[in-house]
Amino acid sequence: MVDFSTIMSGFSDAFTLWNFAFVLFGVVIGQFVGAVPGIGPVMAMAIAIPFTFGLDPLPAITFLVGVNKGGLVGGAVPAILINTPGTPDAAATAMDGHPLAKQGKPLKATKMALFSSVTGDTFSDIVLISVSAPLAILALRMGPVEVLALMIFAFSVLCGLVGKSFVKGILSAALGLLFATVGADPENYNPRLIFGHYELYDGLPLISVAIGMLAMSEIVRRLSETSSNMKAAVNIKNTGNSDDQRVTWGEYWSCRYTMLRGAGIGTILGALPGIGSTAAAFMSYALSKALSKKPETYGKGNLHGIAAAESANSAVVGANLIPLLTLGIPGSVGAALIISAFMRLCNPTSVTSV
Amino acid sequence: MFFLTDRITGLLIAIFGITLYWFIIPNYVDSSQSSWLRPDTIPNATCLVTIFCGLVLVIKPSSHKLHAFSTICRAGLFFMLLAVGLYVMSLVGFVYVAPILALSLMLTIGERRLFWLTIGSVAIPFTIWLLVVRVLERSLPGAS
Numbered sequence: 001m002v003d004f005s006t007i008m009s010g011f012s013d014a015f016t017l018w019n020f021a022f023v024l025f026g027v028v029i030g031q032f033v034g035a036v037p038g039i040g041p042v043m044a045m046a047i048a049i050p051f052t053f054g055l056d057p058l059p060a061i062t063f064l065v066g067v068n069k070g071g072l073v074g075g076a077v078p079a080i081l082i083n084t085p086g087t088p089d090a091a092a093t094a095m096d097g098h099p100l101a102k103q104g105k106p107l108k109a110t111k112m113a114l115f116s117s118v119t120g121d122t123f124s125d126i127v128l129i130s131v132s133a134p135l136a137i138l139a140l141r142m143g144p145v146e147v148l149a150l151m152i153f154a155f156s157v158l159c160g161l162v163g164k165s166f167v168k169g170i171l172s173a174a175l176g177l178l179f180a181t182v183g184a185d186p187e188n189y190n191p192r193l194i195f196g197h198y199e200l201y202d203g204l205p206l207i208s209v210a211i212g213m214l215a216m217s218e219i220v221r222r223l224s225e226t227s228s229n230m231k232a233a234v235n236i237k238n239t240g241n242s243d244d245q246r247v248t249w250g251e252y253w254s255c256r257y258t259m260l261r262g263a264g265i266g267t268i269l270g271a272l273p274g275i276g277s278t279a280a281a282f283m284s285y286a287l288s289k290a291l292s293k294k295p296e297t298y299g300k301g302n303l304h305g306i307a308a309a310e311s312a313n314s315a316v317v318g319a320n321l322i323p324l325l326t327l328g329i330p331g332s333v334g335a336a337l338i339i340s341a342f343m344r345l346c347n348p349t350s351v352t353s354v
Numbered sequence: 355m356f357f358l359t360d361r362i363t364g365l366l367i368a369i370f371g372i373t374l375y376w377f378i379i380p381n382y383v384d385s386s387q388s389s390w391l392r393p394d395t396i397p398n399a400t401c402l403v404t405i406f407c408g409l410v411l412v413i414k415p416s417s418h419k420l421h422a423f424s425t426i427c428r429a430g431l432f433f434m435l436l437a438v439g440l441y442v443m444s445l446v447g448f449v450y451v452a453p454i455l456a457l458s459l460m461l462t463i464g465e466r467r468l469f470w471l472t473i474g475s476v477a478i479p480f481t482i483w484l485l486v487v488r489v490l491e492r493s494l495p496g497a498s
Contacts, residue, residue, distance in 0.1 A: 036485075165416055171367065171407035178374075178400040185393035190384040192393055220436070223463055224429035 007129055013058060022059040026066020033067075034074025035086045041071020045337045052341060064341055068334045069121060072277070072314050076113035080306075081106055088209075089313040092281035096298060096305030103301050107245040112303050113310045115252055116259050120311030123263035124270060124318030132322040139271040139323060147272065151279075179204055247303075255307040258288050262311030269312075270319025276332060277316035284312030359418045364411025371405035435459060440495070447496035452479040 026048075033044040044067050052060035075087030080097035093113055100109040142150075159169035182193045183203035194200040262284035269280040288308035289298040298305050320335040375398060383394040421429075439455035457475035465471060486492050 167407050167410045167414075171404065171411075174400045174403040174407065178397060178404065181397045181400070185384070185389075187389045187391055188384075188386060188393065190386060190393045192383045192397065193378070195382060216436070220429050220432050223432040223459070224425050 010129075014062070019059050019062050022055075022063040023066045026063040026068075027070035027073075030067040030070025030072075031074035031077075034071035035077045037078055037084050037086050040075070040087050041068050042333050042337065044071060045334060049337060049341050057342075060341065061338070064338055068338070069314070069317050072317055073114055073117045073310075076117070076306075076310060077110055080109045080113060089277040089281055089316075090309075091278065092285045092309035092313070093306055095285065095309070096300070096302050099299065100301035100303070100306070105244045105301070108243075108247055108303075109301075109306060111247045112251070112255075112306045115247060116255065116262070116307040116310040117314040119259045120263040120266055120313075120315035121318050123260070123311075124267040124315035127267050128318050128322055128325070132326050142272055150269075150272075179209065251303055255304055258304045258307045259311040261287065261291075262308045263315040266312035266315025267319040270316035270332075271322045277313040280316050281309040281313040284308040358415040359421075360411045360415030364408040364415065366408075368405050368408030368412065371401045371408060375401040375405065432459070432462070435462070443495045445496060448479070448494035449483060451496075452482070 029044060029048070030041050034041050045064055048064060048067055052063060055063070071087060072089055075085055075090035076093045076097065077086065079085040079090040079094035080101050083094050083098040085091045085094055097109045097113060100106070155173045159166065159173050180203065182200055184190065184201050185192055191198075191201065262280075265284045265287070266277065266280045269283070270277070285298075285305055285308045288304055289295045292298065292302075292304060294302075316332070317334065320332045321338070324335045324339055379394055379397050379401065383397055385392055385394050435455075435458065439451060439458075443451040443455070453475045456479060457471065460471055460474050465474070483494065486494055
């Protein structure tokens, strides 16, 4: 049963100008670092945690959560503008966001990413506040077999739906799995394909892979096609139509089912520790394409593609706090950093000593 | 008609898979028998799938046509330049190599405007250094 009095009490504590200022500060910093490929919100949180020890617990936690959530939205900006995701979670956003930007609608794409992120995140926060305990118990019943089944389902969906060729889909999944085996074997901890580089023991860093796959190929393509006539990296055409620079209510409303589906996928996957927001974004994107009446428009600047990816990856952030707050199990690295800050900030001895 | 993108990509991928399966995985992955799932099982399985898919692409390519030869050569040149630059950066350091690499890339693509050359080869590497080394206190390749 939802305890509304506790929820209302929480709202009254949280909704102060001081806390809002810290939320805003955190979101701004998060967006900035999220938009810089290679840094990301997790690193920003790790750096910011020591600075929060001088604050009261509530503004400190709101600041850290703001950095985390702002970072995810920020990751979509370079993904849309230069086809280089700021965070790995935004890789799926680039698939439709960048083509839309190339059509002269970068503001429409980034605004759609923002609105769908906010929608997905709000959905998962409502679930977090209201039904986190039963959902956490359900998530705990998911063992390795169920998680494997879920991943096989995700791979099947991706192979069949991302791109035009089924063979290329299988090839991509196989190459992805092959590169994922770099590092220590999980059963015996034997090194695999590390070629003497012990820094690869934990596997290939995801952000390096994402930048290498998307940014490097984009850079080489742009360089090889560049003539002596210099052009800006981001060519924002002025189409003369103000609707191309904003998301109309009709466009937002037409994506409601896509966003809800993405938020649902993100919330469920976020509640499962270990499955990141990248998988949620791709799964939501693939499902949205499968259910679309015009699947051929995906990858060419379809707003539904952006909405699906962004609502799912942002919903994961809120849902990651479900196992954290109910069972003490962090669902992601970001959630692990938040619990470390919780333990430091909410410890009576540490608070009084500050 | 033979030189379709898929045919060349598929051939290269199949060769990559065969090289991994026959030479790299046996030498760089432990084939311990003691565990329930041997460490080389998944890499070998993915290699076989890669070889199979590569061959399918060779046999049954899509109509995706190859880029112009000059574009491929330019892409190869820039890729080599980037690879050599990054390798030298790991040896000498970001501070010394990044400005030179950025400047040579910009000059190669035909940029001649002094303002943009300065921004690209001085201001951006300096900002990256300032942000990563000074603000975030992380190291850059080869930086001391």
